[in-house]
Amino acid sequence: MFRFLSPVLLTALGLGLALPAWAAGPVFLFGSDLKGQLSNQIQNPQSPPAGLLHLKDQILAQRAQGPTLWLDGGESLEGSPLSQELGEQSPFVALFLSLKPDVVVPGERDLAHLKLPLPWTAANLTLEGQPLVPPYRVFERAGKKIVVLGLIHSASSLWRTLPPGWKIEEPLESARHWVPLLRAQEHPDRLVLVLHAGRYEDRDQEAAQLLKTKPPLGAQAIGEQVPGIDLILHGHDGWLYPKGPNLAYAGTTALAGGGSLGRGMLALDWEEKGWSLRQLAPRPLPLEAVKAAFPPAFLELWSRPLGWRIRKSSKVKLAACLNSLAALAVKQPGAFGSALPEVYLKGSRFGLLYYAQLYDWFPFPDGVQTLALSKRDLSLLARPAAPFGRRKANPARRVFLSLSSPLDLSLDPWLVSGSDQERRYKILLSDYHLRGGSGILPMLFLPAQPEVGGKPLRTWVSLYLQSHQPLPPSCTMLEPAGPEAYQMRPRPKQVRLAKKPKSPGKGAGKRTSTKPAESREKS
Incomplete structure (x- = not known):
């Protein structure tokens, strides 16, 4: 031994x-x-x-x-x-x-x-x-x-x-x-x-x-x-x-x-x-x-300019822009719409837009797939139910639903029947939802397990931005930026989006004790 x-x-x-x-x-x-x-x-x-x-x-x-x-x-x-x-x-x-x-x-x-x-x-x-x-x-x-x-x-x-x-x-x-x-x-x-x-x-x-x-x-x-x-x-x-x-x-x-x-x-x-x-x-x-530990090709990709500038905006407005932008980027001929994961923002870099920023917005490698869904399925996606005993639905089950034409989804999903139930709409969903990680997959009435894979969502968005096609109306904070703009200014730093500090109320400021000095020393 x-x-x-x-x-x-x-x-x-x-x-x-x-x-x-x-x-x-x-x-x-x-x-x-x-x-x-x-x-x-x-x-x-x-x-x-x-x-x-x-x-x-x-x-x-x-x-x-x-x-x-x-x-x-x-x-x-x-x-x-x-x-x-x-x-x-x-x-x-x-x-x-x-x-x-x-x-x-x-x-x-x-x-x-x-x-x-x-x-x-x-x-x-x-x-x-x-x-x-x-x-x-x-x-x-x-x-x-x-x-x-x-x-x-x-x-x-x-x-x-x-x-x-x-x-x-x-x-x-x-x-x-x-x-x-x-x-x-x-x-x-x-x-x-x-x-x-x-x-x-x-x-x-x-x-x-x-x-x-x-x-x-x-x-x-x-x-x-x-x-x-x-x-x-x-x-x-x-x-x-x-x-x-x-x-x-x-x-x-x-x-x-x-x-x-x-x-x-x-x-x-x-x-x-x-x-x-x-x-x-x-x-x-x-x-x-x-930097020496990273491959030069990755550093080059990381700092690749996308040809856009981000003006300062609130998290709510920027998230609304990104949700609409992702839906527009994955839009395919013949598809009725998409139901993609909602973008969650912790912070954003204001200024010139680089490829690295897409990882902050779309951090996961999930692709998108086209499925034939009924009106009941779309109603369930639009209004995810909360788990038993809770008031709110799981945040991971919330999707940004973008449809090419208006569709009344106000009816209770379980009351949808007849022709509304039989008709199918081609909808794009993310791999994360189709694998069941959010709990969405069991809600859908699908005949078989769908296939997953393909280009990540951030790749779709990157290609769309570099093509300089029209942006959604909600993306007022994005404006084109030419190569000369990237040569003049370095990549911006991370900036946290924080709430405005509240104005001090009456009597605000440093508190002072009203006790005598001797009693303060004893206490």
Whole structure:
């Protein structure tokens, strides 16, 4: 067994020295949902640094200090603009492979990349009843035996269509099977579950119920109902917790969340007294060093001028313009209209318009498809119902409905019948809605599962803007800008759209105490 001990630990044992803090076990590094984020400084230089490039030195330094296990909670390869443009050729993938994580649990968007040489681990991902990747991994660190079990939530169909023969079993049932089996067979000193599933209910809960599948949750339930797990590290919901030194618990099982987009990582020290927790913050890097890590072709695309200038406007007006612009960009001959996701704005860059801005407006890679819908379907899209017991509909189910001619959709959808129900209208919908991620798909009366794919919505908008065709009437804040305008002014900075400060009321200002000085000192 001594071949597994580090030289530092052997020396300490031989000389009778005090053991270092990590002698009770290795340090567990955990992060999740990196989404292919190399660095956010190209897109938003004023934001706090985030991304794998800013965490690399932290990972290497921790490994140099002593025995370490780097566990990744999944959803690591897709999502960022860099990953959407370059796929597996992204420098993020090269860096991720070179850093050699010890365990990677696939997220729903990682399922298309299982051929990459990564330590994929998932016990409930099967192909014709057999595990598609190793269900667990065994490590010897600092003389301790650690077993890491991997599980993924079973609602991946909300985002990706599984290949034929693939199946994802319910993680709670898989944990009930695997945990006692591993305890009996492997006799580990610590059994750690890395889970790609959230902890609490989120906006995907309703969509999963409508599709008759389990929601992408499980961390809390598994911790409470499956004994024998020492630590659950989970991702998917984007929470980086706990913030303080103490772990959260579900029953007697410790819980921690891995955050998202490389905004930080957790370092969990396995000490004799129990777990101790540290957060590793991304380190700032010079902007030139960040740019050097990106391919020149991507930087050129990122700063491509689109030939328009944005005048200052409110979020409401700009969002109305973008909704109408997207509907106009995807318009096709013979189509009656479109029902696309509403644009949600956190901020906007006023000034010259570049390709990078389209990722702020249309961040997802979903394409659009043409479907034949009835008047009942259109009424359901126009007025999405709220979940039982709630007053408002899920924001993800709201669509911007644009029709080529007026159509009365005021009638209750369930009262539509006869010729109105039989007639079909060609409507363009986004892939996100057709996969069911918003809960819209189960509402529609479709004969079969529609196909998805094609050009992303932002590509449609980019091509339309560069063609300089007429804009919607609501886009009064957009005006043409020639090449000379881009040569004179650099790319503008990110500006948050904030509300106007309220005017101070009567008596506003600095409060002063009416107590005497002596009483103020005593209090």
